[in-house]
Amino acid sequence: MDLSKFISGKIYLNQYVHRLEQNGSSFHLHYWGVMPKHYDIVPHKHSFFEICFVVDGEGYYIDVDCTYSLQKNMMFLSRPDVLHQIKSKDGLALLYVAFELIESESSEEWIEIIREARKCSKVVVPVSDDTVATLLWKSLLIQTTKSEQVFYEEMLTNLAYSLILSLLQIFVPYSHSDRPKKSVEMISPLLRQAKLYINDNLESPLKLPDVARQFHISGRHLSRIFVAELGVSYSEYVQNERIQRAAALLKTTDLSIRDISIKTGFKTVHYFTRVFHSVMGSPPRVFRLLYIDSKTTSYTEY
Template identity: 65%
Template sequence: MNLNEYTSGKITLNQYAHRLAHNGASFYVHYWGVMPKHYDNMFHKHSFFEVCFVVDGEGEYIEEGCTYPIQKDMIFFSRPDVLHQISSKDGLSLLYVAFELIESESNEEWIKIMDDVRNCNEIIIDVNNETPALLWKSLLIQSTKSEQAFFEEMIPNLAYSLILSLVQTFSSRSFNKHQHHTPKTASSLFNIAKLYIKDNLSQPLRLTDAAGHLHISGRHLSRIFVSEVGVSYSEFVQNERIQRAATLLKTTDLSIKDISEETGFKNIHYFTRVFTSTMGISPGRFRSIYIDSKATTYTKGQVQKQVR
């Protein structure tokens, strides 16, 4: 990424992304920076947070008597009122942002989070292809495209996402204390499993395959189906196959053999046996009833005709 091509982007960012507020947090951004070649500066400190992203090059970040090597794809974090210095013999390509929480416009939870961030222990982190790096690069690229629709809306939203990502990067423990991460509930896993089944009815759909898709155990998935719909996983899959087959019989000219393959049955004989057992009527008879009577719905042993 050649920063010389994006230096104009910092002007846009400083114009459109200096006050960012959402969900109980309000941040004031003092400045956004793009520095194609940064060498040395004097020891200094800020009254706010500053985060730098090394796009290219090597150097050192020094604070409180400690020297940290920095290189491409690292971000380093300067906290308020801490003396620090950046040094590089050959020059660093840097992106940087300086911000602080507006406490009068933020809730107590965010004030506590930022207090914890101020005391973080890890101030140098490699973010190669991780969220902060991707967001920062995306924000910089978008900042040079002022002609695009929704430009003024996109820039603050991307900027706010980046600030949150940076705060989270340097405060994972702090966020865990104050943010409640709700695991996927059984209902949400069940809904994902249903979609997986409906979209792959022509496949074997083994329990282990579906469980692997959801990154859970087969036993866990079995319990979810019994809990949510009162039937086993295999019963649910078979019922979905039959319902899909019924729809195809009613709405297409596919042969019964093709429908059996489309709905994942081993062969036409097995399909016919299961369909007849479930619906109380053979596939061929089921199709003919709908054609002859123009019925629209069917339940086992009962046909309902259209009302004209």
């Protein structure tokens, strides 16, 4: 597969495919990458999954203290909060996607599947040209070149969802009988209202007592609701929403980084840059170049 033909594909994917909702699951897609020459990067970790497909080249993938050789037709999984690193002297041709399950909008079945993916020990897997995930990824990139078609966005969304499923199947090989049969866990109306309020007011400070006051409850009560129903603190949730909104604006608008930091509620550009880099693995300016610039064909941090 000649990735140079599909560089512009990442732009369309990052513009149109941010969220996938089907069959009891809701995924947020942080970014899609097409990189003909990916060199060394520093050890880092992030709060979401990232799956990479080696289209060509040789290198190494380091997961905590384990080092794996990489070559053509291999896929590797970077799990949330796990330190990892990619190294390649001559550059790897990589396709990659970063995503996370929105647990509050997904079924218990899906939450369990993602928990299994977090515990996955087989993080580097060889694939073939006719592996379903390989074919779907190629089909998705081909579809990005068909923007004149009537059902363009619908095709992208459905192919992307099928790809995510096929990738998870590689690393979490559930059979149909293995899958847990549990009902969808509904979040409380109060939490749903709080999430909507946060989403609509990301430019504001969103201090816990102030938001709690909007719903006539104490800050402690609201904090407990977030931890009990989402498994994260209130401040973690707000920061994650700010970063997701910032990433979307970087990928889909030409707003300045300063304007984006203001729109997403960060006090200073410096603080925004530091937090964004910590969560996403690259500073805002580099992130924008990686995912919306068709001229960016190589990447290294050394």
